Each structure stands twice: as structure tokens, then as C-alpha cells.
Amino acid sequence: MNASVRGDEQLGDEQLGDEQRGDEQLGDKITRCFAEIDDIGHDPSDPDSGYNRFAWTDEDAALRSWFRVRCEALGLVMEQDSAGNLWGWWLPKDVASPSRIPPRSAVTSGSHLDSVPHGGAYDGPLGVISALLAIAELRRRGFRPTRSIGVVCFSDEEGARFGKACLGSRTLTGAHSADQVLGLRDSAGVTVAEALGAQGVVPEGYGPDRELLERLAAHVELHVEQGYALAPARAPLGVATGIWPHGRWHVTFAGEANHAGTTPLAMRRDASIGLAHFVLDARRAAEEHRAVATVGRILLTPNGVNVIPSHADAWLDVRAAHDDGVDAVLTQLGSYEPQPESRTPATVFDGGTADRLVAACRKVGVAPVRLPTAAGHDAGILANAGVPTGMLFVRSVNGASHTPHEQAEIGDCILGVLALSGYLEDCAR
Numbered sequence: 001m002n003a004s005v006r007g008d009e010q011l012g013d014e015q016l017g018d019e020q021r022g023d024e025q026l027g028d029k030i031t032r033c034f035a036e037i038d039d040i041g042h043d044p045s046d047p048d049s050g051y052n053r054f055a056w057t058d059e060d061a062a063l064r065s066w067f068r069v070r071c072e073a074l075g076l077v078m079e080q081d082s083a084g085n086l087w088g089w090w091l092p093k094d095v096a097s098p099s100r101i102p103p104r105s106a107v108t109s110g111s112h113l114d115s116v117p118h119g120g121a122y123d124g125p126l127g128v129i130s131a132l133l134a135i136a137e138l139r140r141r142g143f144r145p146t147r148s149i150g151v152v153c154f155s156d157e158e159g160a161r162f163g164k165a166c167l168g169s170r171t172l173t174g175a176h177s178a179d180q181v182l183g184l185r186d187s188a189g190v191t192v193a194e195a196l197g198a199q200g201v202v203p204e205g206y207g208p209d210r211e212l213l214e215r216l217a218a219h220v221e222l223h224v225e226q227g228y229a230l231a232p233a234r235a236p237l238g239v240a241t242g243i244w245p246h247g248r249w250h251v252t253f254a255g256e257a258n259h260a261g262t263t264p265l266a267m268r269r270d271a272s273i274g275l276a277h278f279v280l281d282a283r284r285a286a287e288e289h290r291a292v293a294t295v296g297r298i299l300l301t302p303n304g305v306n307v308i309p310s311h312a313d314a315w316l317d318v319r320a321a322h323d324d325g326v327d328a329v330l331t332q333l334g335s336y337e338p339q340p341e342s343r344t345p346a347t348v349f350d351g352g353t354a355d356r357l358v359a360a361c362r363k364v365g366v367a368p369v370r371l372p373t374a375a376g377h378d379a380g381i382l383a384n385a386g387v388p389t390g391m392l393f394v395r396s397v398n399g400a401s402h403t404p405h406e407q408a409e410i411g412d413c414i415l416g417v418l419a420l421s422g423y424l425e426d427c428a429r
């Protein structure tokens, strides 16, 4: 897949629809964007089922198509990078096409539209919708950028289908090679290469896009807060200082299958017993080293109610404020011989970008809280690739994340869009 550009013309303000002329209140625009995609990978009549939007599925294609339509309605020039991420560009008059954007000149914002299984409405979509509406807000005010502004929809951020998070941004930046990614399989045995092909993306061109990455001067991801720090501080917005170091490990336990009724306890080799000790030891290690540890995925073989497990697979996720904390947890669990699957060191976001975000928040009357996050994001991948990057958090109502109960107040979402538009204006004036 080669980067493809379509749509050579940008709309003048006089050609924009009613929405871009500001006839609709910002809160209504946010609500309408969410409503437009609400039934994609989601049954609105069953709110507890949440959102199931996995990379390179038909649902994902519908979301990407919605993103294209929204970008084109704003007069943005569309581009798909060679890692499958979608970009909509608002180009200044002297830049003829995205490939002509000068190095380190563009300011971008966006997030992702895929979800975890039974996920919430806000994680990802709020950042994409806010970036689109921040641009709409600037257009409504008659702003003319002197540098390119981009809105991005990253592909496969959650890693729900192929097991590895941030595949779009990791491939874009070269953090993962194309070969590493294309061979990954989903639970049905379908590879990334096959999934791309099924959606009309040619896997042969899949890989890093250094030319596009080189254009970026700064990137900001707006995201719903994951946790519960802003509400107690009475702050509708937060600015991220960095991302905790984190990693995933695989642990296996051997047993011997036998009859659950006729095998005496003393004669059993039950793989689930070792697994149970491991889960409790991981919890204890996290408590002792001020970290968090989760065994969120387990597989028992043969997984029968009346069969003693012959094998257990467990996946451990560990995060801490510092790399030392993660290391200490893993050292304490060393007897289980955890095998590393991924490890991301601490990410420190760009101080200048954070200062500009704080100033943009203050301009809309908000004193934001500066805080780290324990969740991974595409923004962290870009930061680790050398792009000056920041994150803007919109207060969570209840601290819930990766569940259908994620929620943010519309008033806070409006402040997020306004702060983001102020930041983009400040960078591109």
C-alpha cells in the first residue's frame, strides 16, 4: 500500500455546510458525531454490551469511512499512510499537497476509533471527534493556518484483535517492523496481512512511513481521562506529563489431564493451582512495590468442567511510576519464569507542548491538573519516536475505562474541544 492522496481541492468557508458555519451549538455537534457512529459495533438497545470495534473488520471499515466523510466535509485532504492510519490535512495556501508539507512543520491531533471488547464510547472516539470539531471551530472563526494542521485516526490502537497495542503508530514509526506485525494472528487464525487484504489494503506496501513522520512538528492526543484524579481536583481538563512504564509477560503452567471425580487430590498435577498462586503473588508484589499488576487473560487446557487442567497460560500486565517498580515486580515473580512479550519504558511528554496546552486550557477558563497516566497511547509511541507530543485529558465522570460505563460530561467535552482548538491556533497562527 502506498500513501494515497485524494481530494486536491480545499473548500472555501463559503462552501462549508451549516455545521461549519456555527449554526449548531458545539455541544450538539459533539453529540451528533457520537450519534452518527453509535450503532457501529454496538447495539444501542443493549447498553451493557458495549462497543466491539476491532481492527480491519467491517465495523472498523465503517468507522474509517465515517472519518473520511467527516474530514472531507471540513475540506481536509485525505491521506492513508503506509501503516494504514488515516490523516486529514488542512493545508496553508502555499502547500499544494500533503507530500509537500515541509519537514517538522505540521501540528496534528487525533486518536483512534477501535475499541477493546465490550468497551466504552469515549476511549478513542472523543479524541478523533474533538480534533475534527477543533478544526471546524477554527474554520468557523475564519482562522487561516500558516502551517499544516492534521487530524489522524490511528488504526488498531487497542490491540484487541491481534494482541499487540498501537499497531498503527508502532508500524508508522518503525517501532515494530512490518514482518513482525503482518504475521500476527487473531483468535480465528487470520493474520494481519490477510485482514488488511480483506479490507482492500495491499500488505506489500505496509510498513513505516518516515516521510510522513518527518513532517510532524507537534502532536496532541485528546483522550477521556482513564482513572479518577480530575474530579476530586475539580478540574475538567488535565495535561499529561508522561506515561508510566509498562509491559506484558506470558507465563505457562504444566499439569496432567485426568478425571475430576476419580483422581485423588494427592495424585493430581493441576495446572490451575500454580496459576492461582501466581495471580495472588502478582497482586502481593504490586502492593509491595507501589505498582499495578493484572492477570487479565488466562487460558486453561482442555478447559472442561470435569477435567483437571493439563496446561494453563496466563498473561501478566505490570505498570509503575518508574521502571524500577516494574523491574521489582518481575524480579519477585521470577520463579514463574515470565516471558516478556512487550515492554515500553517510561514516556516523558514534551514540556513545551504541555506548557502550550496548559495555556490553551487557561484561555478557556480552566486551570488544568498536570498528571501522568498509566495507560498506553499512540501519543506515547510518537513521543518515543522523537515527535514533540502531548496529551489533553477530559475529566471522567466515574473513573471507568474500557467498559460500557465510560462517561464524560458534555460541558467538559466542549472545554476540551475549545482548548484543543486554541492550542492548534497558537501553533499554526
Ligand SMILES: [Zn+2]
Residues within 6 Å of the ligand: 112, 123, 124, 157, 223, 377
Ligand atoms: Zn484510547
